[in-house]
Amino acid sequence: MANVLVWVEHDGSAVKDATLAAVTAAAKLGDVTALVAGSGVDGVAAAAAQIEGVSKVLKADDAALANALAENVAPLITNLMAGYDAFVAAATTTAKNVAPRVAALLNVAQVSEILSVEGPKTFTRPIYAGNAIATVESSDAKLVITVRGTAFAKANATGGSAAVEAVSGAAESGLSSFVGSEIAKSERPELTSAKIIVSGGRALKDAATFESTITPLADKLGAAIGASRAAVDAGYVPNDYQVGQTGKIVAPEVYVAVGISGAIQHLAGMKDSKTIIAINKDEDAPIFQVADIGLVGDLFTLVPELTGKL
Structure with a gap:
C-alpha cells in the first residue's frame, strides 16, 4: 500500500473543506498522512487528526510557513516526500501555486485536477474545458496530484484519531515575502461549498442592476452569489464571484x-x-x-416574479 501525503489547506484556525475531498481521493491510493504547515497551528493539527481516513498528522510549525508562501512550503514538502509515494492537494488557487513547485523539485510530471482514481497510477481528468475526459497513467516513481474537489465526496471532519507528530525543515527561502491580504467578508455561504448558488451574467447591464436583481433572489434562497467571467470583466462584481474554467469550480445542489x-x-x-x-x-x-429547468423570457420580469413567489 502506498504512503500518501496530503497537504492540509487552512486559514490558521480551521481546515478548509477542499482538503476533505483531497483526503477521500488520497485514501483510494493508500495510507494517508496529513501535513499541516503554518505558524501557531496546534488547533489546525488537532482538527486534521480528527478527519476520518487520516492515519497520521505531520505538524510543521514555523514562522516561515505563516502565510503559506509556495516558495517556502514546496521545499518542506519535497524533503518529506522521501518517505512517501504520492503528494495530494486540492486543486485550489493556493495549492495550484504549491504543487507544481513540488513536482519540479521532484522532477516528475504533475497529474492535475483528477476526477477519479482508476488504479495505483491511473486517473481520469478533464481536458478541453471538461468536454472530454482523459485517462492518464503516470510512469514517475513519485506522484504529485491535485484533486478537483467537486468530483469526490468530502471525508468526515470528525471520527478519526490520528497521532500528531512535529516535523522541522522549514526555512525562509528569501524568494518571496508576504505583503498583505484583503479578505472579503460575507454573511453568505462560501461559493465553493454553498448548497445553492445564484449566478448572473453580462445581461444584468451594470453593477447596480446586478445587485438589485440577483441579491433579493439569493437572500430568499439563502444562496451564495456567483457570476460569469463577462460580468466580472465588466465590473459588476469582484473576481471572487467568478464561476468557470478560470474562476471557481462549483457543484451545488441548485445552480441558478x-x-x-x-x-x-x-x-x-x-x-x-x-x-x-x-x-x-x-x-x-x-x-x-x-x-x-429552463425559463425563456426577460430576466428583469421573471427574476422579480420568482423572488416574489418564494
Missing part, C-alpha cells in the same frame, strides 16, 4: 444561472451541479443544453 449564455468556459465550472435552472431570453443559448 440568470442572464448567462453558457460559454464553454462557464459550463466547465458548474455543469456538475445537481440541478441547473437557467433564465435567459435566448431560447438557443447553450446554457439550456445543460439546464434541468
Whole structure:
C-alpha cells in the first residue's frame, strides 16, 4: 500500500473543506498522512487528526510557513516526500501555486485536477474545458496530484484519531515575502461549498442592476452569489464571484444561472451541479443544453416574479 501525503489547506484556525475531498481521493491510493504547515497551528493539527481516513498528522510549525508562501512550503514538502509515494492537494488557487513547485523539485510530471482514481497510477481528468475526459497513467516513481474537489465526496471532519507528530525543515527561502491580504467578508455561504448558488451574467447591464436583481433572489434562497467571467470583466462584481474554467469550480445542489449564455468556459465550472435552472431570453443559448429547468423570457420580469413567489 502506498504512503500518501496530503497537504492540509487552512486559514490558521480551521481546515478548509477542499482538503476533505483531497483526503477521500488520497485514501483510494493508500495510507494517508496529513501535513499541516503554518505558524501557531496546534488547533489546525488537532482538527486534521480528527478527519476520518487520516492515519497520521505531520505538524510543521514555523514562522516561515505563516502565510503559506509556495516558495517556502514546496521545499518542506519535497524533503518529506522521501518517505512517501504520492503528494495530494486540492486543486485550489493556493495549492495550484504549491504543487507544481513540488513536482519540479521532484522532477516528475504533475497529474492535475483528477476526477477519479482508476488504479495505483491511473486517473481520469478533464481536458478541453471538461468536454472530454482523459485517462492518464503516470510512469514517475513519485506522484504529485491535485484533486478537483467537486468530483469526490468530502471525508468526515470528525471520527478519526490520528497521532500528531512535529516535523522541522522549514526555512525562509528569501524568494518571496508576504505583503498583505484583503479578505472579503460575507454573511453568505462560501461559493465553493454553498448548497445553492445564484449566478448572473453580462445581461444584468451594470453593477447596480446586478445587485438589485440577483441579491433579493439569493437572500430568499439563502444562496451564495456567483457570476460569469463577462460580468466580472465588466465590473459588476469582484473576481471572487467568478464561476468557470478560470474562476471557481462549483457543484451545488441548485445552480441558478440568470442572464448567462453558457460559454464553454462557464459550463466547465458548474455543469456538475445537481440541478441547473437557467433564465435567459435566448431560447438557443447553450446554457439550456445543460439546464434541468429552463425559463425563456426577460430576466428583469421573471427574476422579480420568482423572488416574489418564494
